[in-house]
Amino acid sequence: MSATGIGAAVRRKEDLRFITGKGQYTDDISRPGETRAVFLRSPHAHAKIKRVDTKAAAAMPGVIAVLTGADLAQDKIGNLICGWMIHSKDGSPMKMAPHPAIAANKVCCVGDQVAVVIAETLAEGKDAAEKIKVDYEVLPAVVDAAKAQSAPAIHESAPKNTIYQWHLGDAKAVDAAIKSAKHVTRLDIVNNRLVPNAMEPRVAIAEYDSGTDNLTLWNTTQNPHVARLVISAFVGMAPEHKLRVIAPDVGGGFGSKIFIYPEEVVCLWAARLVGRPVKWTSDRSEAFVADAHGRDHITHAEMAFGEGGKITAIKVKTIANLGAYMSTFSSSVPTYLYATLLSGQYDIPAIYCEVDAVYTNTAPVDAYRGAGRPEATFVVERLVEVGAREEGMDPAELRRKNFIKTFPHQTPVIMNYDAGDYGASLKKALDLADVKGFDKRKRESERAGKLRGLGYSSYIEACGIAPSQAVGSLGCGVGLWESAEVRVNPTGSVEVLTGSHSHGQGHETTFAQLVSERLSIPIENVSVVHGDTDKVQFGMGTYGSRSGAVGMSAVVKALDKVEAKAKKVAAYMMEAAEGDIVFKDGKFTVAGTDKSVAWGDVTLNAYIAHKFAGSQLEPGLKEGAFYDPTNFTFPAGCHICEVEIDPETGNTEIVGWTAVDDFGTVVNPMIVEGQVHGGVAQGIGQALLESAIYNAEGQLVSGSFMDYTMPRAENLPSLKVDTTMTKCPSNPLGIKGCGEAGAIAAPAAVVNAITDAIGSEDLAMPATPPAVWAAIRKAAKMQKAA
Amino acid sequence: MPAVSMTVNGKAVTADVDIRTLLVQFLRENLRLTGTHVGCDTSQCGACVVHLDGIAVKSCTTLAVQAEGCTVLTIEGLAAPNGPLHPMQEAFREHHGLQCGFCTPGMVMTAVDMVRRKGNELDEKTIRHELDGNLCRCTGYHNIVKAIAAGARAMKGA
Structure with a gap:
């Protein structure tokens, strides 16, 4: 084990910026001409929206726009989706009810978005949001899951409030085993509902460039590529190639930042409408009602x-x-x-x-x-x-x-x-x-x-x-492989691009450890790039403890390809057979001889391409890989x-x-x-x-x-x-x-x-x-x- | 809009601000010192802790105008420019006292203030008690406690 290789307790490369206040979290970014979005949220758990009057709010100082669910529907902005299909035991598909980014007809929980104010400043936006008048017809609410199936339906498409009735395993065999058991232990268990509460609240900044028709979203997300895919393909905000999602430093996720949320969709939509960047920063109080909860x-x-x-x-x-x-x-x-x-x-x-x-x-x-x-x-x-x-x-x-x-x-x-x-x-x-x-x-x-x-x-x-095939057979709408690209520079330093995303896990260090060990180069010579759909071609993000097992495996696969190509370059440099080249301790050696070339010589030669013809070998040293676990x-x-x-x-x-x-x-x-x-x-x-x-x-x-x-x-x-x-x-x-x-x-x-x-x-x-x-x-x- | 003047990280600053502007907003938005974070709206999390005339305060619960004429130190000013890191910063890195880094500036500023008040020999119980006003969701505090104990000792020599 080297001092910076696999198994070493290397101090984290990312820490310097965090301990000196130089981290770049989404809220730390300020775009020229940016406006602030303030959401008006439902105070009721369940209510019909009879009327939303935005007139007084729109006349408030600093207000640029006040937008409602009706406006969203008129612009044909699609609903948010759940990407994993579950079938009930009777074979029927799960009952996915419409989820608009701003409620138009009814609100279904406290905190549901009812309108958004786009204003010059946050304070002006907050003042204006208070002036929006909403007529609600309050409906009875059900909060206890045990009572949900006997309560009036919240969504027309889901009778008895039942999304699915699913099962797994062999009921008969289990009943027989229980019947013949020596002893049966029985428990009633409530697994309590939790609020994830990553210390950084969610933030979205959307910017539209009318010259190129490109939309950019800076977002506190654990998986920027999946966000781009869903917002393009399902919400219909912009074609995938016209939408860039950037997840800069993200202050914890714990799952809660995997999901595609209404607020980021609304910011993108509003940015195009008002022609200026739109920024939304969640208050903690908002986060409690607007972030997805866990367990229950x-x-x-x-x-x-x-x-x-x-x-x-x-x-x-x-x-x-x-x-x-x-x-x-x-x-x-x-x-x-x-x-x-x-x-x-x-x-x-x-x-x-x-x-x-x-x-x-x-x-x-x-x-x-x-x-x-x-x-x-x-x-x-x-x-x-x-x-x-x-x-x-x-x-x-x-x-x-x-x-x-x-x-x-x-x-x-x-x-x-x-x-x-x-x-x-x-x-x-x-x-x-x-x-x-x-x-x-x-x-x-x-x-x-x-x-x-x-x-x-x-x-x-x-x-x-x-494994993509396995989860696909179980209803998952995406593949769960991971991608990596290893870019070797002429001077021998390396950039690793990964589809994994770090929001506290320290990938900039651990992924660099893998490369440092494999190529025998100093860890300082390795940079890890992640969290930007314009830099990393595609990736599935970080959740389910997958970055090491899946994300680093993709890096290994890309490094295998880099090594194979580098051996070809080394073979030309030493006029030896490619099969005779051994790569060890950062040196390419012709087996059985003392002829060798160093890593940095090979990387330089890969780019200057003086020792081989273009017809023999492509110049450059950059390889990508997709790894799908078995x-x-x-x-x-x-x-x-x-x-x-x-x-x-x-x-x-x-x-x-x-x-x-x-x-x-x-x-x-x-x-x-x-x-x-x-x-x-x-x-x-x-x-x-x-x-x-x-x-x-x-x-x-x-x-x-x-x-x-x-x-x-x-x-x-x-x-x-x-x-x-x-x-x-x-x-x-x-x-x-x-x-x-x-x-x-x-x-x-x-x-x-x-x-x-x-x-x-x-x-x-x-x-x-x-x-x-x-x-x-x-x-x-x-x-x-x- | 009233004018407010203070010294932040050794530099004199003056600005006209809306009277309701919080110190943390002034630091982050007017001065673009974004190392001080906002993690809640009830003065509970401590991500916004800075030093006001040498004493730790929650800058989300302080109006900018309250800092009139004061000296403010933020995480960006803790170590001298181009100088070595402050021993407490170094201790957080050495002991892996941070993961996502969001609570870290507030933790470090609180820790330095803790040393001012409680001295350089801090036991685990004291540190845990004194961290009552700072929340971290990543580390379980285990390594933060170790980092503060080590940082406090290192500050003795510094």
């Missing part, structure tokens, strides 16, 4: 056990709340990203899952860090833990007994696990967490009047999203949470956290650890603190940082993070991916620990002090009654 499942789950704790079946019924409209990838989250992971790390012969996706009068729900896989892990790991308790078995032992031990392993729910060693990560985690010493620590806590508990989460996820990757590991609870207040303190993950090859351990830290923090946030709470009228009660409990430094512990390693056989570098693991593993570990401490399973997330306090009291009361 109601589930009944059963796990059947045979002799000796052998798991024989899982049966799951979930109602997934997709909110008021179907967001870009929302349909896939509670289906193929969820039910396909219900086998966990275990050899389970029969699995059956039914999912009803419903509309409610709440913000749209889509992928949020982990997307479906945290929900699946929570179901499986709660069932296993509770099952062990009910059977009087050690939860670690029960897991060990059921682990998949041979690979490849075909689960009953589509996935084919390619490699793993689940026992190894469990064992390492047990040692690091000093589980042996737990009883002693518990007694010490008890002496201090505290409760102590231990919880495990042996999670698995499907990442490296994803399988998902399957990162897995074991997280152990130890909690201490004050029974008088219900306050939970996390006193120990151990994460042992198998991510396959680790390119930069410092960055990987950071990803685990962040993921765990979000998972702990879900388990202890965070919840998007709507009241019965559909008002988001927890709609600001004053009300929605974001994890703060004091809420979180220091984390013990370690890895085990089985290489991923499905990509050239052996990478599995690490971005989502923490968020997937953590909630189950926390809740397993708290329920262990309080001796009751009757506890929903977030396990706030009042919730834990009430659960302790309820359990005590029931014990007394018994």
